[in-house]
Amino acid sequence: AYITENTDEWTKFSADFEYFSEETPEYINVIISAGDYFGGADAVGEGNSLVVDDVRLVYDNxxxxxxxxxxxxxxxxxxxxxxxxxxxxxxxxxxxxxxxxxxxxxxxxxxxxxxxxxxxxxxxxxxxxxxxxxxxxxxxxxxxxxxxxxxxxxxxxxxxxxxxxxxxxxxxxxxxxxxxxxxxxxxxxxxxxxxxxxTNPVTSGITDITVDNSNAPVEFYNLQGVRVNADNLTPGIYVRRQGSQVSKVLVK
Known part of the structure; x- marks a missing residue:
């Protein structure tokens, strides 16, 4: 990404990253230079200067x-x-x-x-x-x-x-x-x-009592925490709760 104009005032500049694979990068090396950084000493123009402030890496996803x-x-x-x-x-x-x-x-x-x-x-x-x-x-x-x-x-x-x-x-x-x-x-x-x-329901501090959840009603919640009708679940991930037992389920 190149800056081609000269200015005496602060100017906002942005550059997009292009991904060439589906892999998630572990590191990103960002170089900001007042000249051709990879061109060697002969490519650096005399008198070039660049002042940079407020650099941010922004994810839109x-x-x-x-x-x-x-x-x-x-x-x-x-x-x-x-x-x-x-x-x-x-x-x-x-x-x-x-x-x-x-x-x-x-x-x-x-x-x-x-x-x-x-x-x-x-x-x-x-x-x-x-x-x-x-x-x-x-x-x-x-x-x-x-x-x-x-x-x-x-x-x-x-x-x-x-x-x-x-x-x-x-x-x-x-x-x-x-x-x-x-x-x-x-x-x-x-x-x-x-x-x-x-992410786990708060239960009694008494741990030596076995609770029978088999007769407890089954409730489903979406990932926004909203209770949904068990008969109308669309494909996705839900939180299933029956009594004191909670689990995540995948509906296909």
Whole structure:
């Protein structure tokens, strides 16, 4: 890709990468030069100069730039549910989170269609989005940490501070999403809403009891966390839940 014009002002320039095989590259070596870099010393023009800033590698393919994890939310808030000692608003509610890489060690975290409660009476808040989340990796485990202030929810009626912490190992995600409703009329210090997300349903801490799931109803959810009719499944990947047993199934 060549820059042929001269300018004294900042000028945006972009160049497309052309892939010659179906292989995914492990490395990309980008060279930006004020002359013919591969032409040798004789090809460098006298007085050439090039100042470069804000270099970005941009992927247009959504499948490349984001990862989605289907799992379950547990939501607790004492202020909004004072009759429940645990303040439970939703337990094992199907949901999907999205991780969108934005840099070598950063990403955007997204929890679409966040709601307080279940069913038709749920309080729809909107998308929980936290940008510039720090990502560190070690021994196959990705650790996430990020904060956003004054996130607008429920058509800008709610302001919230959101803190994201958690890990992803393979396709197993375990996240905590603390939402502080800062302009809440229920609490001058802000109403805390504690949210956990896991790709496995939260079960009792008692592990020596065998649960018979054979008579439990079977439920199917798409990868966006929306429950779908088992009799009308189109080809694709779904989350199958029966009692405490959860699995992914492929419908052809």
């Amino acid at each position: 959504e499948e490349v730039k984001s990862e989605k994890y289907a799992g379950y939310l547990n939501i607790y808030c004492k202020d909004l549910n004072p009759d429940d000692p645990e303040g439970t608003l939703a337990k094992n509610s199907a949901a999907t989170i999205e991780i969108i890489p934005t840099g070598e060690n950063t990403c955007t975290f997204k929890l679409p269609n966040f709601a307080l409660g279940d069913g038709d009476g749920a309080m729809q808040l909107g998308d929980i989005v936290v940008e510039n989340v720090t990502v560190t990796g070690k021994d196959g485990v990705k650790t996430f940490s990020g904060v956003t202030k004054d996130l607008k929810l429920m058509s800008d009626m709610i302001l919230a501070d959101v803190t994201i912490k958690g890990t992803i190992t393979g396709d197993v995600a375990d996240m905590t999403i603390d939402v502080i409703w800062t302009n809440s009329p229920l609490n001058e210090e802000g109403t805390p809403i504690y949210v956990t997300f896991t």
